[in-house]
Amino acid sequence: RSDGDDDEDFSAVKPVSFLELFRFASTRERVAIGVAIVLSVIVGMTLPAYICLSGVITTLYVDVKEPKGNLDFLHQVWRLSSLYGVFFAFTFIVGYVE
Secondary structure, eight states, X not given: OOHHHXXXXXXXXXXXXXXXXXXXXXXXXXXXXXHHHHHHXXXXXXXXXXXXXXXXXXXXXXXXXXXXXXXXXHHHHHHHHHHHHHHHHHHHHHHHHX
C-alpha cells in the first residue's frame, strides 16, 4: 500500500462536532475536563505575571545607586521576592492539581 491509500480510508469518515466527542463521557468526567481547562488557563496566566515581576525586580536593582545599607531597598527586594515565591507555590500547586 502506498501513502495515498490512507487518504481514501479517511475520506469515508464523517466529521463530528467537538461536543459529540464527549457524548459517552459521564458527568464526573465532563466536570474534570472543565476544571482542568480552567486550571490550565490560570497556570498559563501566571507566566506573564512572572515576567512582569521579574522586570520590576530587575528595575529595582538597576535604579538603586547605593543598595548597601539601604533598608528601603532591602525591604522592597524582600517583598517582591516573597511575592515571587508565593506565585511559584501557587503555580506549582495548581499545576499539580491540574
